[in-house]
Amino acid sequence: MTSAVAERPRPLPEHLRSYVTRFAVSATDGAPGEPYTYVPDPAVQLVVRVADGGRPGALVIGPRTRAAYHASERPASCARFSLAPGAARPLLGVAAADLAGRTVALAELPGRVARRLVDGGRDLAPEEWADLLVRVLPERPSRAEAERAGLLRAGVAALSVRPGLPPARVADAARELAVSERQLRNLFTDGVGVSPKHFARIDRVRHVLAHAPTSPWGELAAASGYYDQSHMTADFRTLMGVPPRSYFTGRLPSTTPCRAARAARG
Missing domain, CATH: 1.10.10.60 (Homeodomain-like)
Incomplete structure (x- = not known):
């Protein structure tokens, strides 16, 4: 069987619980080139990924309606934030349906919070984005x-x-x-x-x-x-x-x- 994507859940700051349901740091658990799988997942996810010589990239992965089977080029360090139902539009500026089946750069999305995250996270390690989210997100939704x-x-x-x-x-x-x-x-x-x-x-x-x-x-x-x-x-x-x-x-x-x-x- 393919390797699963190994995830290490991290404590979720209280301030984020209105917007995020899960925070984990993950990497493929196999050697480069070994197949791994992503199972269907209805959550919109913010993924901060470091690979290819240490260059960070902040991505948004929309709801995954079918499994995806990949061969990793090399293990990648990333932080994964699963957004709560209803959080995509206020945080990213788009409906969750507009993201279904897609992977887009955070910088391409129009939300004010998304732009502040891009500006504030340029030099941060993936796991440091939890603190950035605490600083950038409103204390509570409207x-x-x-x-x-x-x-x-x-x-x-x-x-x-x-x-x-x-x-x-x-x-x-x-x-x-x-x-x-x-x-x-x-x-x-x-x-x-x-x-x-x-x-x-x-x-x-x-x-x-x-x-x-x-x-x-x-x-x-x-x-x-x-x-x-x-x-x-x-x-x-x-x-x-x-x-x-x-x-x-x-x-x-x-x-x-x-x-x-x-x-x-x-």
Whole structure:
């Protein structure tokens, strides 16, 4: 199997928790040229990467709707900040949907906060960007932003696999939040970057990836919210490129160059 991307979670400063859900320092855990994989991930991510002779680059990686398999040119040191639902527009100046499936330089984005980060982070090591974010981000979101983010987070929670609970259907989640399905779709498109239905698919596959080594396939399918094992296999194949058994035995798609590496060099 390809190497996973090794991540070392770091404590998240209290000031950042309205905007960032996770902060980690990461590098590929294999030698240069060894394949590694990025699994589907619905979060918009700010990545500060140092490679190619020590040149830093600040990138934004949009929601990743399918797995990507890469061969690393060399291990790269980077800090990765997963943005909270609804944080892309106030911080980066664009809707999350405009970033889906894309990797762009932070300097190309129009948000005032994005410009301040670029200016303030030119000479900083990746892990020092947590302190920069504390200095640059507003102490708290506006009331309207906070209400919208709260609604989005509740929708994310309802559509996610939870211990002992299957994810809610989109119609039930909308009813629980007292919004229409159309309003929920619009909220997710702007603040998460994918539709509620696609978010739920990504979350189910991530649950399978996390629990497959310890759970029988049939039990895992039921716990993940699938109708049956064949439904799980079809969804997994669509998002990961191969069925579960192939993935976990190392029979994977061909690798491609890493877009983040190309964007950092550009």
